[in-house]
Amino acid sequence: xxxxxxxxxxxxxxxxxxxxxxxxxxxxxxxxxxxxxxxxxxxxxxxxxxxxxxxxxxxxxxxxxxxxxxxxxxxxxxxxxxxxxxxxxxxxxxxxxxxxxxxxxxxxxxxxxxxxxxxxxxxxxxxxxxxxxxxxxxxxxxxxxxxxxxxxxxxxxxxxxxxxxxxxxxxxxxxxxxxxxxxxxxxxxxxxxxxxxxxxxxxxxxxxxxxxxxxxxxxxxxxxxxxxxxxxxxxxxxxxxxxxxxxxxxxxxxxxxxxxxxxxxxxxxxxxxxxxxxxxxxxxxxxxxxxxxxxxxxxxxxxxxxxxxxxxxxxxxxxxxxxxxxxxxxxxxxxxxxxxx
Numbered sequence: 001x002x003x004x005x006x007x008x009x010x011x012x013x014x015x016x017x018x019x020x021x022x023x024x025x026x027x028x029x030x031x032x033x034x035x036x037x038x039x040x041x042x043x044x045x046x047x048x049x050x051x052x053x054x055x056x057x058x059x060x061x062x063x064x065x066x067x068x069x070x071x072x073x074x075x076x077x078x079x080x081x082x083x084x085x086x087x088x089x090x091x092x093x094x095x096x097x098x099x100x101x102x103x104x105x106x107x108x109x110x111x112x113x114x115x116x117x118x119x120x121x122x123x124x125x126x127x128x129x130x131x132x133x134x135x136x137x138x139x140x141x142x143x144x145x146x147x148x149x150x151x152x153x154x155x156x157x158x159x160x161x162x163x164x165x166x167x168x169x170x171x172x173x174x175x176x177x178x179x180x181x182x183x184x185x186x187x188x189x190x191x192x193x194x195x196x197x198x199x200x201x202x203x204x205x206x207x208x209x210x211x212x213x214x215x216x217x218x219x220x221x222x223x224x225x226x227x228x229x230x231x232x233x234x235x236x237x238x239x240x241x242x243x244x245x246x247x248x249x250x251x252x253x254x255x256x257x258x259x260x261x262x263x264x265x266x267x268x269x270x271x272x273x274x275x276x277x278x279x280x281x282x283x284x285x286x287x288x289x290x291x292x293x294x295x296x297x298x299x300x301x302x303x304x305x306x307x308x309x310x311x312x313x314x315x316x317x318x319x320x321x322x323x324x325x326x327x328x329x330x331x332x333x334x335x336x337x338x339x340x341x
Contacts, residue, residue, distance in 0.1 A: 032183040074185060098323025101140040101217060104131070104233045105240040108148035110255055111178055118149050119178065123311075124185040130317035131222060132191050138323055140217040142247060143224045144240040145182060147174030153232070156290065167285045168232035174197070175236060179226035197228025198239075210246050217247065237291040241298035252304055255311035260328035261290055278330045290330065292323040305332035 041194035106127065113120025125259045128157045131141055157164040180194045185192040194216050195205040205226060206212070228239040237254070244252045261283075264272040280300040283290055290296070290308055299306055309320050309327030325334060 010187050022289060024217075029338060030184050043092065050157040051204060077294050090194060097137065097139060097228075097321075099321060101172050101247065102141075102321050103142045103144065103240055103247070104317070104321070105144045105237065105252060105254045106146065106311065107236075107254075108150065108152075108174065108178060109144035110257060111145070111182075112149040119181055121185070124182050125165075125189075126314070127182065127317060128186040128189055128191060130315070131186065131321075132189055133318050134222060134321045135191060135320075138220075140202060140220075141321065142181075142213070142217060142243065142249065143182070143222065144236055144243060145178045145224060145226065146174050146236040147178055148170050150174035150303040165232040167340050168228075172230070175228060176201065176205065176226045179224045180281075183224055186222060192219075193224060193312055194221055195224045195226055197340065198225070199225035203229075222246075226262045235292050235295065237295040238298065241291070241295040241302075244304050245298060245302040249304065251307060251323075252299060253307045253309070253317075253321075255317065257310065258308075258313060259310045259313075260308050261288055261330070277333055278328060288299075296330075301333060303331070306330040 022030055032317050071292060077143050102156070111123055113123045131143075135141055148171075151169035152336050153164065153169075156162055156170070157167040159167075168242040173220075176195075176197055179197075183193045183195050191277050194213075195207040197205045199267040200207045207228075208225065212227075225239065225243045228234060228236050229242055240252055243249075258266065259274055261278060262272040262277050279289070282288070282295055283296055284293060291299075291306065296306075298304075307320050307327055307329050309316050311317065316326055
């Protein structure tokens, strides 16, 4: 069987018809222009030509001088807001927020609320509502949850022969429990949320995969990182710093039960002063109990600022995520870039 290359099919599609009788965009074949030239199939010569015209109702006027044809073409570019800028109903740009991707660290004790039970549903609902208010602005939020409200490995190590590694693994399971509870609360108010664990628990959560976590964030989902780093002897503060560096978070927000970092213990010294800014080196040299030294070092090496603020004050979470002045800022100054000293 021989097929001649002189056969030239010309196909056209009418995507939007201006005729009221045509309601579906489908290919149209022009039988009146049927001419067959040089096609040999099974020793039989077929003479034919397929002619299809392309047109669209969204095209404006233009001409093709090379072959004498004219057609309409009108291109409409969609108006899109640049990254970090929101658009209001009139198409005008709204405010650009300081942080576009943040990691929120919530301690387990904070979830306990008034400590009448392990988890206070009012606290988790308040967290969910404030996170919802900022995710709708286009800010990407990841969360690391502690487990101290249920089980703290360092406190139980040595009890009844329990070694530190086993105690820390139990503490990791406690963070998974808190994460699943927080996920359920968030999804109950319409926030798409994913839980990723440092070790596999396929029946209840996804395994931690960095690229998948980043993709979830890009799609507007909240990602909760559970089970710490997956290794004993590391705190959930270190897990927050590590995950923040891995997903390229711009800041680590540590929600605590105090307003920020003080120059002295405010519970013992009523004249203790709240510090507005600190450097990483000041935190380490003064041995301030903000985060453990491993977490602070990770943040310093990756130029990730840390904001310490009070979780119990309404609106503080959304303020911190938006980059507004709240609590103590470590490793940067207000309205400036990150400092490395």
